[in-house]
Amino acid sequence: MDYQADVVVAGAGSAGMVAAIAAARNGARTILIERGGFLGGISTAVLDTMYAFYAPGDAQEKVVSGLPDEVVDRIEKYDVVLRRPNTFGSGTGITYNPETLKRVWDDLAEEAGVKILLHSFITGAVTEGSKVTGIRFVNKAGSHKVTAKAVIDASGDADLVADAGGDFELAGRDGAQQTLSTTFRIGNVGERALGVKKDELHALMREANKSGRFVLPREEGSVHRTPDKGIMATIMTRVPGTAPDDIEGISRAEAQGRAQAQEYFRFLKEMVPGYENSVLIGTSPWIGVRETRRILGDYQLNGEDVLAARRFEDGIARCGAPIEDHHAGRDTRWAYIPNSGTYTIPFRALLPRNLDGILVAGRCLSSTHDAHASARSIGTCMAMGQAAGSAAALAADKGITPRQVPTDTLLALLDRQGADLGRRGKAASDAA
Template sequence: MNQVFSVVEEAARRTPVRYDCDVIVLGAGSAGAAAALAAARQGARVLLIERHGFVGGIMSACSLGTICGLYGIDANDEPYSLVGGIPAEVVERLHALGGAAAPKRWVGAVTVPYDLFLLKVAFDELLREAGVRVALHAQFVAVSSAHGRVEAVFIEDKSGRWAARAPMIIDATGDADVVHAAGGAFEYDLSTLQLPTTTFRLGGVSEAVARSVGRDQLKEMLEVANERGAGLPRTCGGVYFQTPGTPHLNLTRITRNGNPPNPLDTFELSDAEFEGRRQVLAYHKAFREFVPGYTDAFVVDSGIHIGVRESRRVIGDYQLTLSDVQDGRRFEDPIALCSWPVEVHESGTQTRWDWLPPGVFYQLPWRCLLPRGLANVIVAGRCLSATHDAHGSVRVTATCMAMGQAAGTAAALAAAGQLSDIRALDYQILRESLVAQGCLLDADPARTAATSCCE
């Protein structure tokens, strides 16, 4: 961050409280939306704050192209369900809207391609049906806190600055903004952060021809492009079709002088946005010249902002580790399951993929959502408590939504019980509620086989 050499004094102010409720959720990405839904369905009065004009976060703003983490692969090389509850319901709603393709087998995983616009509609419908009060175009800026409790959050929008109060707060900002503002514990090592990506879509593609190009073939073609001066930073990545003839591409890789750009620095992030769009043009040119099916391709759009994979990670009551992931560890307080590989986007043209053995999955403990030093704040999404390597596995969409459902359910139960500290909530009560909502806290591949056939 740039050093500040001088200051400007601000006058003291009195901020109006525009909303009192039971649960406030900051950030309406996949985790935040699921948290708000779960809390409202438990009878809580919920306020959901989001800086964009839509819900879905990275899924909607950048388009991930496909929903990851819903399935595992068993010892017989067959998919089985790892996530139920709200994530599965979102997929069902997408199917009903015509916004999700059949599950797609991809190397050692199964993913679900989705339509960017219809995902926004699906979340709109679900949140309205649940009675969540949503404040879009509203930016979280600060907290009022004392003795480890957040008493109020401060919001700024076109009308000015206002406050909201609730006994339970969920930080689903992705960057742990609430935890940071309230003085909670977190880690942030700029030197090890995963590199961000500008995602984009192409139109005018001959889909049948393009789909015939396998992952390894595409890598070879892009490496040939580089040999001829294309200057592509990454030659192995994802190309997903949901809308006919309009693939989503996850390929760019943004660095700053060979290092990760600082996602918490406005100026470095702005430079990264420029670089991302420059890379989109370079990939567009390379695909037209070197990849079959893309001769007449054109750029439809890119994400509305760069896709940040990692920033602050809270230090919670438990920190998920790489050995927990690789060993398929079980815990006494599980709230979600995951078998996604350790996917780390580092410097170089390749991506690190450490695949779990077939049939192996791990449980995510509830304690990973409880930041040290704060009594009434729960986190959900990619800012959870996990080491850098473990984070490369657990940060995927379906798992983030499962975290959100657990966080929202717990917050509603704690508010209803008038608990001053979220840690006073009996985990068994939380577990029973999650199971009743269809969440999977353990799995038997033989009993949870995926019913949909993969492409």
Template sequence: MKPAGETFDVAVIGGGSAGLAAAVTAARKGARTVLIERHGCLGGMGTASLVHTFCGLYLLRDEPGAVLANPGFASEMAERMTAATGLGPVRMGRVDVLPQHPVEFVRIADELVSAEENIELLLHTEVISLSRDTDWQIQLASRGGLRIVTARSLVDASGDAIVAGLFGGGAEMTAAPKLQRPAYVFGIHAPVTLDDQARLATAGSIVEGIRGGNLPDSVLGLAFRASGRPGEIFGTLDLAGGETLESYDPLDPACLGKLELHGRLTASKAIAWLAAKSDLWKGAYISHWPVRAGVRESRRWIGEATLTGTDLLTGRRFPDEIALATWPMEFRENTRGPKLRFPKENKPAGIPLGCLKPAGIERLFTAGRCISTDHDAQASIRVMGTCFATGEAAGNAVAI
């Protein structure tokens, strides 16, 4: 197939937190940029999977008072989200987080790309193969058929290191039993105020449902958080990802299909049970499903540098660092809730530019949750605050 004719300076694959940051940054630097996203909106996990908190925006501190860790795009997103929701940072134990609403995230992303004349946005478009001579030839599939666009430089912000799958290059994925578990996030309309008493009573109702054989054990992985809008709650159902921890494969569509069905059926049973059995939840119903289940970890690039869990724990700094990783390593290797590991003395670690540079492939950068790290460090850098920062750095690198 012949190229469509147009050559872009930069192509960004994936319009999640990282891809949005990369495309907007490259365009602001004057690069003609094509942003390719298979869904109908930008934001990735933060919109399509209803993940509703920005983590990794702030430094770790014992004292109260949130301090932004990375200037630039991450800070701009924090400011825009606060303006949209009216909500500022919230202290949760030892960390500060910013509640974000997926509806506002979609709108903010729309405004950001609409403001950039240098961005050509291709929604409903999937990258299905890649080749290169001097420039990258990117084959796209959409409802209209197949098309090729050409770009001098490429950013893989697909979350799954899709370029490694389609073109080749060094990538790895943690073995299934240890892989971070997926989760199904959904919207609920309910009049309940989630104070400690309500949470205790809700847990009691769920345990009663499981003991009586009315709910599956997997409902134990369900947690609730108020969205900040009256009557709106997000449910997050942590899942094993398959019948066993071993059978989870986030790159296998058959496995993902079962995951989506299991998430919806389990969530439906849980909310129907609560609405019927608990006075607190009377009248509750599921108000929206995500476009797709949330995947925390899949394939990662092997880059010129690889950030490790030890680097995170010791707060290692690098001469060529492009951003700070401030979120504790958040392990979700089972469905029994998070296990957090904090760095000594709250020190942030630097992320070197080499983590964004897949080894041995010219004019390719990566950003977001699939940058070059080990499994432990990915448990920190995958959060959206850090994805904004690595996306911005990739955008700067390719726009030069």
């Protein structure tokens, strides 16, 4: 079966969801294609906390707003939301129940009029020369395609850009690659667990490894409280990265992540106060991937841009998150923006440099390894999604490509939608 749309979005993660909702709200007939049976991607399958809504530091400045705020507001209408201040020094984390967020994504997409196609695996891009005009996909009903006036690649792995012949860097091949993590949730946790400080937990991890009774690849990480009493959630495991199309490698990683989750749970149960009577509720349905393909766009965001708190004339989202590099060692490398500064992500970083008709949103933006380690968090990905969806709707309406959308028009639209574009306050550095 063939479909037609004004805008088609690949991937229903946090970036893709906001992109699809934004496009539909701006008048575009929008189709969203997702491999899973639910919406939200990492935000509902792997994590329970949104980071990068706030910049680190004592002030905890809020830097993401607009449509992403509506998502948080909706969660709060259904359930409790915890705001955990300055978690790991990376700014306030917004912790929620993933099952509630699944419902919120469903509601917002339906209300906006987005056509959702779940259980559908993307097989490639439809192209006319260097212009991307649609998406090919397969599901139980057979092989299909969607043709559209504008295409958004929110796959996380830049699958469409790669298939269409777009330029990209592949983490692990073209430099370092961040590791993968399987998350898990624990129930029946005692009150004493809430009193265990981060440094105490890490010291116990080191002690566990030295004892020879445990094998813990990562001697830090987090276990945190959730809105539900007696339930804790983790980001602890560390699995080597793999290419997105290495199916044997990702299959091994899934098994390795689950095995590590069992080992870390055993460590918590046997060595950490409050976990003596705990039970393992479950592991994430798929492993959390931080970094694979990063497109090469009209501009490549770099680590200097981040640490210099650079603001761009075409900045479509603001971020204050530190560079958080989950390398292959037992710790995590952090680099903070001086003076709690923030930078903006240029619209050009969402535009593949040698393709037309398509833009990206989320962690496959055009960035170096270091910059990516700051810009990949959920809050920033949602802000990029709002920009990408709005730009795609403008392009479809005017009969132009996303690259041809006037920057002033896009920024004015985002401003009306309440997005934080970093125009207020003095920037440490400005760039054209």
